Structure formats: C-alpha cells, structure tokens
Amino acid sequence: MNAILDLRNVTRRFAGLVAVNQVSFTLGEGEILGLIGPNGAGKTTLVSLVSGTLAPSEGEIYYQGRPITALPAYRRARLGIGRTFQIMRPFPGLSVLDNVAVGALFGHADGRPGLAQAREQARACLDFVGLGRAAGQRADELGGPGRKRLELAKALAMQPKVLLCDEVMAGLNLVEIEEVISVIRKVRDSGISVLVIEHVIKAIKSLSDRLLVLHHGEKIADGAPAQVLADPQVVQAYLGKRRA
Ligand SMILES: Nc1ncnc2c1ncn2[C@@H]1O[C@H](COP(=O)(O)OP(=O)(O)OP(=O)(O)O)[C@@H](O)[C@H]1O
Numbered sequence: 001m002n003a004i005l006d007l008r009n010v011t012r013r014f015a016g017l018v019a020v021n022q023v024s025f026t027l028g029e030g031e032i033l034g035l036i037g038p039n040g041a042g043k044t045t046l047v048s049l050v051s052g053t054l055a056p057s058e059g060e061i062y063y064q065g066r067p068i069t070a071l072p073a074y075r076r077a078r079l080g081i082g083r084t085f086q087i088m089r090p091f092p093g094l095s096v097l098d099n100v101a102v103g104a105l106f107g108h109a110d111g112r113p114g115l116a117q118a119r120e121q122a123r124a125c126l127d128f129v130g131l132g133r134a135a136g137q138r139a140d141e142l143g144g145p146g147r148k149r150l151e152l153a154k155a156l157a158m159q160p161k162v163l164l165c166d167e168v169m170a171g172l173n174l175v176e177i178e179e180v181i182s183v184i185r186k187v188r189d190s191g192i193s194v195l196v197i198e199h200v201i202k203a204i205k206s207l208s209d210r211l212l213v214l215h216h217g218e219k220i221a222d223g224a225p226a227q228v229l230a231d232p233q234v235v236q237a238y239l240g241k242r243r244a
C-alpha cells in the first residue's frame with residue numbers, strides 16, 4: 001500500500017514538556033488508521049503537526065512523497081489534508097449550510113468557486129454526513145451530535161485526500177456512534193484516507209484497519225487492532241485506566 005502520509009521521527013516540545021516524542025508512522029492510501037492513547041498522550045498535538053497548525057520541534061512529515069514540514073496550514077489544506085477539531089468552532093451566527101460553504105470557498109487547490117457553487121457543494125457534504133435537514137438552522141442551534149457532523153462536513157467541503165478526525169464520536173450515544181462510523185466508512189469508500197482519534201474502543205476496533213497507540217508522546221504499538229488491543233503494554237498504559 002502506498003503511504004499518503006509519512007511521519008519520520010516527529011517531536012514536539014512545549015516548554016519543558018515533550019508532547020510528541022520521536023513518532024514515526026505511515027498512513028496508507030485508502031486506509032483507516034485508528035489513533036488511541038490516554039488523555040494528554042499527544043494525539044491532538046500529532047494531528048496539529050500534520051495539519052500544520054503546529055510546527056514540529058524535530059522530524060519530517062511527507063505527504064504524497066513530498067516534504068510538507070515547512071508549509072503553512074492553509075497550503076496543506078489546499079493540498080488535501082483536512083481535519084476536524086476536538087474543540088469545535090463553528091461560526092455561531094451563520095447557518096449550518098454557510099459554515100460548510102466557508103470550507104468549500106477557501107479549501108480548493110484549483111481556483112475558488114462562487115458562493116452559489118460553494119453552497120451547492122456544502123449541501124452535498126451535509127447530505128453526505130446526514131445533516132441535510134439542518135442546513136437552514138443557525139450553527140449554534142445544533143446539539144452535540146449535529147456539531148460533530150458539522151465538523152465532518154466542514155472538513156469534507158475542502159475536498160481532502162486525507163481526513164484527520166479528532167474525537168468526532170465523543171459524547172455521542174451508541175446509535176449516534178454507529179451512524180458516525182458508517183459516515184467515516186463512506187468517506188474512505190469515496191477514496192479518502194482517514195486517521196481517527198477515538199476513545200470508544202469498540203468503535204475504533206471495528207472501524208480501523210490498523211491501530212496506533214500513543215503514550216506520553218511515544219508510539220508504543222502499531223498494528224492490527226485485535227493484536228494491538230491485546231498487547232500487555234497497551235493494556236497497562238491505556239485500557240486498564242481509561243476514562244469512562
Ligand atoms: N499549546 C500547548 N501548550 C502547552 N502544552 C500543550 C499544548 N497543547 C498540548 N499541550 C500538552 O501536550 C500534551 C499532549 O496534549 P494533547 O492535547 O495532544 O493530548 P491528547 O492525547 O489529545 O489528549 P485528550 O485525549 O485529552 O484529547 C498534554 O500534556 C498537554 O497539556
């Protein structure tokens with residue numbers, strides 16, 4: 001499998017803290033890679049290093065074989081690296097549709113669509129994530145599950161080739177989680193490679209082709225989900241004392 005993303009010895013320090021420590025991994029084209037680890041393990045930091053909202057202290061990141069480590073976030077987005085945010089930040093006064101249209105307006109590699117076209121694309125993305133009926137609502141009227149879907153739709157509107165999902169199932173009930181899982185499968189089936197951060201083990205196990213575990217910023221496991229989840233080091237670091 002060709003790697004669409006390739007991280008080599010990536011480290012990020014914050015003052016005295018090493019949030020991500022010499023992490024190397026690849027994301028294969030068309031793959032769903034799960035990323036788990038205790039709170040504070042460095043998962044969100046890793047996503048920010050890939051999307052470009054944070055710069056690594058050391059290491060290199062390759063996308064489609066090209067180094068992107070020095071590129072700003074907007075350039076990476078236009079090349080096809082999309083992400084959702086764990087701390088969601090919709091434009092509260094805008095409609096759900098226009099929140100997504102913003103992504104369609106600014107995310108493109110090849111020219112900017114007009115507003116009407118951006119809204120058309122936004123509507124397709126909302127339908128894709130099952131939020132089509134809420135298109136006319138204000139974004140701040142959405143409940144938790146709706147906001148998670150909105151995050152996904154916003155990221156998809158930028159037509160990514162890689163989608164980085166940071167806890168898009170947090171706070172959802174089991175039925176809602178199943179729905180998001182099927183959306184993410186659909187995303188992959190549409191040709192997008194996906195990295196998913198998730199605490200719900202059952203969900204991540206059924207969704208991921210491969211599973212990566214971070215602990216204190218270090219990669220402690222990388223492999224087939226069932227095998228990784230049975231790894232004694234993973235059980236001790238994470239599963240034994242994971243949050244409810
Ligand atoms: N901007 C920052 N400045 C200083 N420290 C930070 C910053 N961002 C993250 N950290 C620290 O880096 C470590 C990793 O944080 P990160 O948010 O990446 O963890 P996480 O695995 O996403 O955790 P969670 O499961 O709670 O979302 C934590 O100790 C955190 O406090």
Ligand SMILES: [Mg+2]
Binds near residue numbers: 043044086
């Ligand atoms: Mg996080």
